[in-house]
Amino acid sequence: MTRKFNFCAGPAALPDPVLERARDELLDYQGHGLSVMEMSHRSGAFAEIAARAERDLRALLAVPDNYRVLFMQGGASSQFAMVPYNLLGTGGTPNYLYTGIWGKKAVAEARHLAGAHVAASSEANGFTAVPRPEDIVLSSDAAYLHYTANETIGGLAFDYIPEVGDVPLVCDMSSSILSGPLDVSRFGVIYAGAQKNIGPAGLTLVIVRDDLLERALPNTPTMFNYRVMAENGSMFNTPPTYAWYLAGLVFDWLRHDMGGLEAMDRLNARKSEKLYAAIDASDFYSSPIAMPNRSRMNVPFVLADASLNDAFLNDAEAAGLLNLKGHRSVGGMRASLYNAVPEAAVDVLVDFMREFERRHG
Amino acid sequence: MTRKFNFCAGPAALPDPVLERARDELLDYQGHGLSVMEMSHRSGAFAEIAARAERDLRALLAVPDNYRVLFMQGGASSQFAMVPYNLLGTGGTPNYLYTGIWGKKAVAEARHLAGAHVAASSEANGFTAVPRPEDIVLSSDAAYLHYTANETIGGLAFDYIPEVGDVPLVCDMSSSILSGPLDVSRFGVIYAGAQKNIGPAGLTLVIVRDDLLERALPNTPTMFNYRVMAENGSMFNTPPTYAWYLAGLVFDWLRHDMGGLEAMDRLNARKSEKLYAAIDASDFYSSPIAMPNRSRMNVPFVLADASLNDAFLNDAEAAGLLNLKGHRSVGGMRASLYNAVPEAAVDVLVDFMREFERRHG
Numbered sequence: 001m002t003r004k005f006n007f008c009a010g011p012a013a014l015p016d017p018v019l020e021r022a023r024d025e026l027l028d029y030q031g032h033g034l035s036v037m038e039m040s041h042r043s044g045a046f047a048e049i050a051a052r053a054e055r056d057l058r059a060l061l062a063v064p065d066n067y068r069v070l071f072m073q074g075g076a077s078s079q080f081a082m083v084p085y086n087l088l089g090t091g092g093t094p095n096y097l098y099t100g101i102w103g104k105k106a107v108a109e110a111r112h113l114a115g116a117h118v119a120a121s122s123e124a125n126g127f128t129a130v131p132r133p134e135d136i137v138l139s140s141d142a143a144y145l146h147y148t149a150n151e152t153i154g155g156l157a158f159d160y161i162p163e164v165g166d167v168p169l170v171c172d173m174s175s176s177i178l179s180g181p182l183d184v185s186r187f188g189v190i191y192a193g194a195q196k197n198i199g200p201a202g203l204t205l206v207i208v209r210d211d212l213l214e215r216a217l218p219n220t221p222t223m224f225n226y227r228v229m230a231e232n233g234s235m236f237n238t239p240p241t242y243a244w245y246l247a248g249l250v251f252d253w254l255r256h257d258m259g260g261l262e263a264m265d266r267l268n269a270r271k272s273e274k275l276y277a278a279i280d281a282s283d284f285y286s287s288p289i290a291m292p293n294r295s296r297m298n299v300p301f302v303l304a305d306a307s308l309n310d311a312f313l314n315d316a317e318a319a320g321l322l323n324l325k326g327h328r329s330v331g332g333m334r335a336s337l338y339n340a341v342p343e344a345a346v347d348v349l350v351d352f353m354r355e356f357e358r359r360h361g
Numbered sequence: 362m363t364r365k366f367n368f369c370a371g372p373a374a375l376p377d378p379v380l381e382r383a384r385d386e387l388l389d390y391q392g393h394g395l396s397v398m399e400m401s402h403r404s405g406a407f408a409e410i411a412a413r414a415e416r417d418l419r420a421l422l423a424v425p426d427n428y429r430v431l432f433m434q435g436g437a438s439s440q441f442a443m444v445p446y447n448l449l450g451t452g453g454t455p456n457y458l459y460t461g462i463w464g465k466k467a468v469a470e471a472r473h474l475a476g477a478h479v480a481a482s483s484e485a486n487g488f489t490a491v492p493r494p495e496d497i498v499l500s501s502d503a504a505y506l507h508y509t510a511n512e513t514i515g516g517l518a519f520d521y522i523p524e525v526g527d528v529p530l531v532c533d534m535s536s537s538i539l540s541g542p543l544d545v546s547r548f549g550v551i552y553a554g555a556q557k558n559i560g561p562a563g564l565t566l567v568i569v570r571d572d573l574l575e576r577a578l579p580n581t582p583t584m585f586n587y588r589v590m591a592e593n594g595s596m597f598n599t600p601p602t603y604a605w606y607l608a609g610l611v612f613d614w615l616r617h618d619m620g621g622l623e624a625m626d627r628l629n630a631r632k633s634e635k636l637y638a639a640i641d642a643s644d645f646y647s648s649p650i651a652m653p654n655r656s657r658m659n660v661p662f663v664l665a666d667a668s669l670n671d672a673f674l675n676d677a678e679a680a681g682l683l684n685l686k687g688h689r690s691v692g693g694m695r696a697s698l699y700n701a702v703p704e705a706a707v708d709v710l711v712d713f714m715r716e717f718e719r720r721h722g
Contacts, residue, residue, distance in 0.1 A: 004394030008401050011602055019388050019396055026384040027377070033365030033681065035380055037561040037607075040369050040684060073434040073563060074584055077598035081582035109583055195599055200398040202434060202563040202601025221442035222470055223435055224582070237438035238556055240563025240601065241372055246398075320394065323401060 005345035008323035009152050009298060010175065011195040013340040017257060018249040036245045041238050046245075050233075053248030056255050063184050063207060070206040070226060071234040071244050075193040076102065076174045078224070079204065080109035083146060083170055083189060085220040086227075087212060088114055092143030095119040097136065097162070100127050100151030101329060102172060110146075119145060127154045129290035136162055144168040144188060150176035152196070153327040155300040155334065159292045161186050168212055175297050177205070178254060178339060180265030188212050189226075196297070197338050199247035202240045254339065264339055271337045271346045272296035278350040284357040302332035308360055309333075319352050321345075366706035369684035370513050370659055371536065372556040374701040378618060379610040397606045402599050407606075411594075414609030417616050424545050424568060431567040431587060432595040432605050436554040437463065437535045439585070440565065441470035444507060444531055444550060446581040447588075448573060449475055453504030456480040458497065458523070461488050461512030462690060463533060471507075480506060488515045490651035497523055505529040505549060511537035513557070514688040516661040516695065520653045522547050529573055536658050538566070539615060539700060541626030549573050550587075557658070558699050560608035563601045615700065625700055632698045632707045633657035639711040645718040663693035669721055670694075680713050682706075 006013040029036045032045055039046045054069050063069060072078075083106075084094050094114060096107045098121040110116040117139040120131035138145060145164050150157040152175040161183070162169060168188025177192040184190065184207060194203035206226065213227040222228055228236050258264060276294060279285045279301050287294065287301050303309060312333065316324050326332040335349060367374040390397045393406055400407045415430050424430060433439075444467075445455050455475060457468045459482040471477040478500040481492035499506060506525050511518040513536040522544070523530060529549025538553040545551065545568060555564035567587065574588040583589055589597050619625055637655060640646045640662050648655065648662050664670060673694065677685050687693040696710060 002392075002394055003388060006395045006399050008399065010599060011399055011401060013399050014396065016388070019398075023384050023387040026387065027364060027380050031363075033363055034367045034683065035375065037380075038367050038369065038372055038374050040372060041562070043684075073436075073439075073601075075434075075598045078434075078582070078584045081584060085582075112583065113580060193599065200601075200603045201402070201599045202604055219474060221439070221446075221582070221585070222473065223439045223442060237436045238371065238554065238562045240434075240561075240604070242561045242603075243563055243601070322395065323404075 002320075004320040004322050005341070005348060006322045007335040007337070007341065007345070007349070009196070009327070009334060009336040010193070011201045012336055012338050014199070014246070015250065015253050015340045018246065018253050021249055022246060037242045039241065041235055041241050046241060049245050049248055053244060053251055056248065056251035057205075060178065060251060060255055060261055061182055061184055061207075066210050067184060068208050068210055068213070068226075068230040070208065070229045071239055071247070072204040072206055072229060073202065073240055075201070075204055076172055076191065077105065079172065079191045079206070080106045081113060082224045082226070083144070084110045084114045085224050086216045087144050087168065087170070087189070089215040089217045090143070092141045093117050093139045095138050095142040095145045095167070097121070097131060097145070097147035098123065099130050099148055100154040100156055102151055102153070102174070103148040106146055106148070106172065117142070122156065126288075127151070127156055128288050128293075130156060130158050130293050133160065133162065138164065138167060142167045144170050146170040146172070148172045150295050150297055152298050153330060155289055155295040155298040156293050157295040157297070168209070176295075178261060178264070179268050179297055181261045194243060194247055196336070199250050200243050203243035203247055205247075267343065268296045268337065268339070271341070271343050272299060274346050274350055275299050275335060275337065278353055282357055284361045285353065297338055298334055298336045300326055300330065300332055300334045305360075306331075311360070312356060315356060316352060319348070321349055321352060363681075365681040365683050366702070366709060367683045368696040368698070368702065368706070368710070370557075370688070370695060370697040371554070372562045373697055373699050375560070375607070376611065376614050376701045379607065379614050382610055383607060398603045400602065402596055402602050407602060410606050410609055414605060414612055417609065417612035418566075421539065421612060421616055421622055422543055422545055422568075427571050428545060428568050429571055429574070429587075429591040431569065431590045432600055432608070433565040433567055433590060434563065434601055436562070436565055437533055437552065438466065438470075440533065440552045440567070441467045442474060443585045443587070444505070445471045445475045446585050447577045448505050448529065448531070448550070450576040450578045451504070453502045454478050454500045456499050456503040456506045456528070458482070458492060458506070458508035459484065460491050460509055461515040461517055463512055463514070463535070464509040467507055467509070467533065478503070483517065487649075488512070488517055489649050489654075491517060491519050491654050494521065494523065499525065499528060503528045505531050507531040507533070509533045511656050511658055513659050514691060516650055516656040516659040517654050518656040518658070529570070537656075539622065539625070540629050540658055542622045555604060555608055557697070560611050561604050564604035564608055566608075628704065629657045629698065629700070632702070632704050633660060635707050635711055636660050636696060636698065639714055643718055645722045646714065658699055659695055659697045661687055661691065661693055661695045666721075667692075672721070673717060676717060677713060680709070682710055682713060
């Protein structure tokens, strides 16, 4: 068995110690005589797994007591519908910041269900910089403001949290959550698909301020209803138990092995700075993104000579560096540097890039 | 490591060979240098896993070419909403057979969204027998007829497929799918949460006749839309890749190790007959369910002296027989005998029941 370095944007690398523990417990969880996958979600053993995961997550993010943590299904794409369903019951217009493909999908789903106002957009700068605070113009009846903290495909990240007064701020943090400390109290709803910094695909984390649980539209499908999920401890129906367990192992790893989110923040800064420094030091590689909005999680870059793209990807794969191809909608390369990607992976990548440039530059 | 016998109603037992293979491949899938959990759903390796799973499932159930197989999220509870959303775009009233708790939830969700007609009910007989064909009275404008093939909690199973002419027949087969051969062509939509006979919780299988893909209500959330899922090969967004992989291992096991669904049919008949025979042979135990509607998958039974329930469950657990407690809404005992529960488990259970009766009868 040889583990390679995996720069996939999602589903993404998971920490080796998490996978090793999952493997060791796969057929028999701590002497219970069955796999976590085979346990009733109502069993004592699973209740403990579920509670511990929430406890560790709350500790990591310092989630205030007036926020509920939900473990749901359906990914961010389902949240694009759930957010308007859950927040429009008291009227108003959904407001969105449009900074890339995921933000665009969120707006489209809101419009499909309810209409939406784009309060600011990065379209004019080709999605290379986020709107400045003074460019955000909410509608007078804003029900909420939704934005994407980190655009996974574009590699475009907000360097600030929008200030919107009493308007609930809703944030898709799928590709940046847990990469550093966060002031949860600034938000009304935070959600994140698990398959980047949390665990395997098929789990969605939602953190919602409890006063917002009373705003659902009457026709909200029950499985979309945050209040129903909160009242049932995310077990209105059978939750994705194994993904929840794995998320718990990741939270445990972050909290107890890695030293928490301040330590992750420093590590993630170091990893991304090394890669951007290598890109900036060369005319062979370049990044299109404005300096303050460069994502630490997803680093897109292009080769000056695009005809070398295939050679770059083939040679990288041969060197054990996987999934560096940029998203089909933007091309070029992308290295995703989520929490589970070790600093050593970045070092090897940077060496590889220098060597590739030496041979082809 | 000692594996115990697990009679849980779901999440339920998985086959040992499936779990062993998952364990062996957990950190490195077939030399790719990463876990299946860490693979892009767009990668060649995962595309193969996904396609093989569908191919094996289609072969097992002899799914006709004009049916689409979807791998979704959200469980049967999400299907309770998806079915009306997807089938009411051309008008009409949803029709339901009400034979237990899951059927009741399905009706409630339809009413929450659209209204519904109960075409027949088992309420009068205390959910101990399904309606006879002649008792089913559809509304004149029936958009579809929905029923629950096997009520997991009540242990009540249909012994026939309702004949409804051109009205699309929709069936929740969560707890009976793959337990034997099936004439898929009789149905418009079949769905099943994975966590009984398919794989881990967090995956939902949907088999839909392709002419029904054009009937969605205009406000159907995109993630609920069967047509969108079909057009995108169940990858409109990131699917629950690891659960899909495990389902594929289960399909492979059923098809290639166990000899397919006719063999499973015989095995499941034998397993359940052994247990019902033990129940019927004694006044100490009894089953409330009418003979023709006794479920082969979920066998509820009660002790004549309910004060012995706790002793029964404690002694069973000490004997390595797990999760025999009936659902909290009905009490008593329930042994779920899904495909992955070996015949040896039933033999041990029957011996245990006889011995318990000998000591306490």
